[in-house]
Amino acid sequence: MSKNKKEIPMWAxxxxxxxVTRRDFLSAGLLPxxxxxxxxxxxxxxxxxxxxxQTAISCPLPDSLIPFVTVNLSGGAAMASNFVPMNAxxxxxxxYSKLGLGDNQxxxxxxxxxxxxxxxxxxxxISKFLTGIRAQANAxxxxxxxxxxxxxxxxxxxxxxxxxxxxAVTRAGLIGTNFPNLGRVNNGTGLKQAAxxxxxxxxxxxxxxxxxLTAIGYGAALGTALNTTQKNSLAKLMSDLNTSQTRKxxxxxxxxxxxxxxxxxxxxxVDVVAKGAxxxxxxxxxxxxxxxxxxxxxxxxxxxxxFGAMVYNSLIGQAGSSxxxxxxxxxxxxxxxxxxxxxxDAGTVIGxxxxxxxVLQKPVFVYVVSDGSVFSQxxxxxxxxxxxxxxxxxxxxxxxxxxxxxxxTSDYQIGQFNDNQAADTSFITGGNPELAAAAVFANWxxxxxxxxxxxxxxxxxxxxxxxxxxxxxx
Amino acid sequence: xxxxxxxxxxLFVPLMGLAVFGFNNCARYNQLNDSASTDSASxxxxxSGSLSSQKLGLPYALLSAEQTLTxxxxxxxxxxxxxxxxxxxxxxxxxxxxGNDLSMAxxxxxxxxxxxxxxxxxxxxxxxxxVMDPAARNFFGSINFASGATSVTDTSFNTxxxxxxxxxxxxxxxxxxxxxxxxxxxDFISALDETTRTQAASTSNLMLASCAAILSxxxxxxx
Numbered sequence: 001m002s003k004n005k006k007e008i009p010m011w012a013x014x015x016x017x018x019x020v021t022r023r024d025f026l027s028a029g030l031l032p033x034x035x036x037x038x039x040x041x042x043x044x045x046x047x048x049x050x051x052x053x054q055t056a057i058s059c060p061l062p063d064s065l066i067p068f069v070t071v072n073l074s075g076g077a078a079m080a081s082n083f084v085p086m087n088a089x090x091x092x093x094x095x096y097s098k099l100g101l102g103d104n105q106x107x108x109x110x111x112x113x114x115x116x117x118x119x120x121x122x123x124x125x126i127s128k129f130l131t132g133i134r135a136q137a138n139a140x141x142x143x144x145x146x147x148x149x150x151x152x153x154x155x156x157x158x159x160x161x162x163x164x165x166x167x168a169v170t171r172a173g174l175i176g177t178n179f180p181n182l183g184r185v186n187n188g189t190g191l192k193q194a195a196x197x198x199x200x201x202x203x204x205x206x207x208x209x210x211x212x213l214t215a216i217g218y219g220a221a222l223g224t225a226l227n228t229t230q231k232n233s234l235a236k237l238m239s240d241l242n243t244s245q246t247r248k249x250x251x252x253x254x255x256x257x258x259x260x261x262x263x264x265x266x267x268x269x270v271d272v273v274a275k276g277a278x279x280x281x282x283x284x285x286x287x288x289x290x291x292x293x294x295x296x297x298x299x300x301x302x303x304x305x306x307f308g309a310m311v312y313n314s315l316i317g318q319a320g321s322s323x324x325x326x327x328x329x330x331x332x333x334x335x336x337x338x339x340x341x342x343x344x345d346a347g348t349v350i351g352x353x354x355x356x357x358x359v360l361q362k363p364v365f366v367y368v369v370s371d372g373s374v375f376s377q378x379x380x381x382x383x384x385x386x387x388x389x390x391x392x393x394x395x396x397x398x399x400x401x402x403x404x405x406x407x408x409t410s411d412y413q414i415g416q417f418n419d420n421q422a423a424d425t426s427f428i429t430g431g432n433p434e435l436a437a438a439a440v441f442a443n444w445x446x447x448x449x450x451x452x453x454x455x456x457x458x459x460x461x462x463x464x465x466x467x468x469x470x471x472x473x474x
Numbered sequence: 475x476x477x478x479x480x481x482x483x484x485l486f487v488p489l490m491g492l493a494v495f496g497f498n499n500c501a502r503y504n505q506l507n508d509s510a511s512t513d514s515a516s517x518x519x520x521x522s523g524s525l526s527s528q529k530l531g532l533p534y535a536l537l538s539a540e541q542t543l544t545x546x547x548x549x550x551x552x553x554x555x556x557x558x559x560x561x562x563x564x565x566x567x568x569x570x571x572x573g574n575d576l577s578m579a580x581x582x583x584x585x586x587x588x589x590x591x592x593x594x595x596x597x598x599x600x601x602x603x604x605v606m607d608p609a610a611r612n613f614f615g616s617i618n619f620a621s622g623a624t625s626v627t628d629t630s631f632n633t634x635x636x637x638x639x640x641x642x643x644x645x646x647x648x649x650x651x652x653x654x655x656x657x658x659x660x661d662f663i664s665a666l667d668e669t670t671r672t673q674a675a676s677t678s679n680l681m682l683a684s685c686a687a688i689l690s691x692x693x694x695x696x697x
Contacts, residue, residue: 218592221593225592225682230662262576
């Protein structure tokens with residue numbers, strides 16, 4: 001290129017005058033990048049956080065995802081002695097003598113399609129868990145329910161096993177319209193299990209039914225001093241005040257999410273207060289009330305009212321996931337009596353959850369976990385008493401009800417038991433509660449036909465190959 | 475002329491860099507660490523996720539349930555926990571924050587906090603109305619509790635709001651906040667019939683709600 005050509009300015013080539021103003025520079029193509037990068041920052045600097053004031057608040061909307069209920073049997077339940085765990089070939093292991101079921105000729109009772117449960121011995125169904133479910137959920141409901149067991153070694157008598165996936169399902173989009181995720185225990189997860197994959201948002205702890213009821217309104221002095229319109233106006237005032245006061249967060253980079261959480265909580269409350277208490281009361285539905293055996297006279301501390309209300313609100317989408325906690329499962333007292341009573345109770349609760357979903361015509365994923373398990377003295381008796389803790393034969397359950405019909409599954413068990421009468425820890429989920437929990441989450445994502453959610457929430461906690469081994473929901 | 479063009483470019487490019495990196499608070503407060511590397515005990519991301527205010531190094535935190543009640547009583551000078559206050563605290567305990575992470579806030583927490591604040595304010599009103607000399611009252615000296623809410627002038631209402639803002643928020647209320655609270659006063663009175671709005675109880679109820687709102691807003695329950 002000659003020097004002369006170099007000296008011909010760009011603006012001269014285009015026939016325009018020499019650029020002087022910002023507009024000239026923009027038209028000359030020099031500053032468009034700078035304009036897009038710098039101007040918004042200068043606007044913020046000049047106007048401060050007020051510059052964001054007009055930004056519409058984007059509150060997360062509940063996604064159309066399958067309701068999720070976790071039932072924790074706190075103390076180490078004999079879950080491997082209700083469902084009968086099989087080996088890798090889905091054949092009986094060599095013996096069940098430490099599992100209180102005797103030799104390997106355990107009578108089998110099939111339910112949920114082809115799932116083996118401890119069957120009839122001397123005219124009595126051994127699995128009290130199944131007995132409880134059958135007592136509450138009718139045949140049509142059971143016919144529309146799939147069951148998957150996950151053998152998993154877990155620690156005994158502790159709340160530190162990472163079984164809880166309420167955080168994962170919440171992060172995936174299972175958000176209640178009026179309530180957050182619900183729990184029974186006043187800790188980070190709402191039940192006596194630690195969070196797997198991701199910690200849940202602070203659960204609303206439903207210590208009694210009143211806690212749920214009062215959570216959607218103003219009580220005490222405000223409850224009596226204000227009329228309905230004034231309460232609605234107060235909710236609006238709180239929402240507006242908080243939006244105004246959280247604006248300072250906008251000036252701190254990376255806090256948009258927190259500002260949104262705070263703002264949306266206030267916005268949602270305006271709607272919640274306006275709806276009133278009746279919207280959360282399961283007793284509005286007679287069929288539902290009948291399942292749980294509750295009525296208007298039921299005490300607010302009644303467990304069935306509390307569980308029923310939690311399940312009701314989760315099923316109809318007003319709450320996120322529900323975490324139910326049942327205590328008393330550290331029942332090794334050298335008898336079978338205490339354990340059978342508690343297993344029956346667990347089955348009763350789970351049967352009620354399934355039947356509730358059937359009444360409301362909603363699908364539901366029920367995830368049953370415990371901390372460790374129990375063993376019997378090595379015995380050929382199928383009614384041997386529980387002698388002590390044995391986490392190595394732990395099992396978790398998933399029950400998936402769909403009103404449209406039984407969900408198709410490729411298997412009833414993830415992983416396997418070995419001839420030591422324990423979960424096979426060589427399998428992905430056999431020795432790690434968090435991976436077992438991740439497998440449950442993967443199946444829930446699959447049930448929703450949203451496998452993208454697994455990657456989004458859990459990342460690579462399970463590889464593609466591992467996912468193909470643990471996903472049993474078709 | 476091309477040289478001038480190049481000079482201008484050389485001048486603006488560093489300026490752009492200064493503006494972009496100098497005013498964007500890059501990596502401020504040790505935020506946005508890689509989630510996988512921050513939690514070695516977990517196979518996944520089991521901390522509170524990207525919204526954790528602690529993880530973000532946010533210089534604001536939420537008062538826990540116990541701190542909320544203590545703070546409310548302290549800033550209002552209410553010294554006795556009445557049975558109704560204790561009862562409301564127990565009922566709402568599960569909804570109030572279990573920790574200090576601002577991202578733990580949810581709808582029931584705000585409703586619970588406002589309800590609890592209402593009970594604290596109810597105690598405060600009882601306490602202050604018991605002081606015969608209005609000038610000796612801390613928060614409601616400008617309010618005539620013997621007449622109805624319609625007689626509460628903007629001036630006297632604003633004076634009371636100012637006192638509460640200074641004590642509960644540690645600062646004066648902003649123009650925007652005052653406008654919101656004044657609008658609530660208007661809405662509150664509009665929601666009463668002609669007779670009720672002239673009754674003394676309406677004034678007490680108005681101040682109860684206003685006090686509860688100020689005592690339970692974000693600035694009162696965070697630090």
